[in-house]
Amino acid sequence: MDKEIAINIQNVKKKYRLGQIGGGTLQGDLQSWWARKRGKEDPNSVVGSNQNIYGQTLMALNGIDLTVYKGEALGIIGKNGAGKSTLLKLLSRVTAPTEGSIDIYGRVTSMLEVGTGFHGEMTGRENVYMNGAILGMTKAEIDEKMDQIIEFSEVGEFIDTPVKRYSSGMYVKLAFSVAAHLDSEIMIMDEVLAVGDMAFQQKCLDKMFDSSRLEGKTILYVSHNMNTIRRLCSRCVVLSKGQVIFDGDVEKAISIYMSNNSNETVFMDYSNYKRPKWLKNDAVRISTANYVDKDSCIFYQNEPINIRILWKNNTDIKQLGVRYEIRTKEGTPLATSINSDVCSCKKDTENELVLKYDLSLLAPGRYFSLFTFFQVDSMGEYLDCDCVRGMDIIIENTEQKTEWYSNRWGNIIIPSASVEIIK
């Protein structure tokens, strides 16, 4: 039997105009128009911006063809600006395509945001009705689901309190519960799940994807979190520059997306790098840094990381130390490696070293890094001489290893215990 089609997208394009679009006031528009007529500079454009850009267009979506079948959980990934959000907006009918057509078979719930239409002055219960109705439920349907929604949201006795008195967590939980209980055949979710506490997020995801597996609902899910995509989606689409560049297996899609990420640079040049404000010392200036013999930032677990750093000394330093700081992609300090006595070097010399790190403790994921050179002063304290952002590190799971859930287990893998079975 053929699979039933849920969504059929044919050659959809969405065009946006770049440059000066409607100044917002009639007078402003007339001024701009008059200035262009005479070939003068538009008085309403941003100073210094390229005047020729007027009338140029950007294809946010450039010919998307996609068929989604009933019961599928489709993941959509892509860089910022690849057209993911535009596609979701079109599917949820917030805006119309410029070309092409979309056929949707079934009721659609789009969750580009949770709690749309919530009003602080109204009680939780009133807001559930409001939000449910906005998302397309009738009053009778909401009545039927009310108890389930309240129970799922964990809001309990606060349901008749105005939501402005809710904690932000409660607010989000209630809002999400409404969306999770909709009776629609197709669900469209942007990264709305990045809210609420861990346990609740988990509960929501489970609920969503149970409904896909058991009730045959179709789910479209956009996320930057590869772990959730891996766990929940049965098929995955990679968008780039408004086009589908891959459609199919989830793992393959993720690896294509990862290698397609252009801001992965293995070589950093610091000649024009702006040092942080707190850095008062200019005894050392790092000039370049790179990964040795690598053409990507992707490292497999257990793969050693070799970093070559070139720097210039502006004064004599007896004991120069290097600190390698690793931060999560959110910027939280995670781990640091310190070599406090690397070398002593003379004034006005160019120096070079290679650092070899073992980062097998890091869990799969993406990390930022910082290089800091320092010396130890007479009081025995660290005195930082230079600090720059290093290359990003992407740790990949080795093929045979099982999944590591960073959002629950953290980013450090403590080596397995040595077990001694007593009895």
Added chain:
Amino acid sequence: MDIAVDKEKKKPKHIHIEPEHGLLNFNLKEVWDYRDLIILFTKRSFTVRYKQTILGPIWLFLNPFITSVMYNLLFGVIAGLSTEGVPKLLFYMGSNALWTFFSSCLTMTAGTFRSNARIFGKVYFPRLTIPISSVLGAVINFFIQLLMFSFFWIYFIAIKQVTPNWICIPFIFLILLQLGCLGLGFGIIVSSLTTKYRDLSILVGFGVQLWMYGTPVVYPLSQITDPMLSTLLRINPVTQAMETFRYIFLGTGEVNIFYWVVSIIITVIILLFGISIFNRVEKTFMDTI
């Protein structure tokens, strides 16, 4: 076999999305499907407005009452405008109630796109539900004012200063329908245009004020003797509604069938034009606002 039957019953809704919809695609069926939402929006505007206020819903009475007293003082006592023998306070209270109904239909719907841009950007529902619920809110507001009006009205009937035309009272619904549609039509036209030109929203406040003086609100139509001017006033699609309202409740005023027909034609044209431009704008306004 059973399953097949079940599936047949639950034939999924089919939505087709294309760039251009016809000019005359009003989508009214969809608006009807969302009628619960309209009611909720209307309810919300009432429950929210008077929360955390001392006087609460009393404002609903206080506001028009003070306005009527002010009109009474300004136009009745100081300017000495005639009210065709009707007690001045009652005259102004009635006129004010009806004018407030119309002007709030217009001004409230005029802000539809701008004040709801955030919701509109996130989720789809027929956008017409919002202006329609504003009009329903205005209807409720009008009946509340009418209630207050009736207290004075009954008193003046009792002391025989006013003789209403009782049998015509059902026509109040025609008046409300016509004014409501007219206000809605104008409002959504303005609202559609303000997505591009913001200055129109300033014009609305000003324009409504001017329109009020171009309508027999604080004076009766019979006071205007200049033929040019009175014809102009009669073409104003609010005039007949206002005069008929007076005819019903106060026993004065002029009801002219010809100008009624003109008013209704103007209203229908404006409403249809409004809905059509509104439906066009709603599809792409998120890209321009």
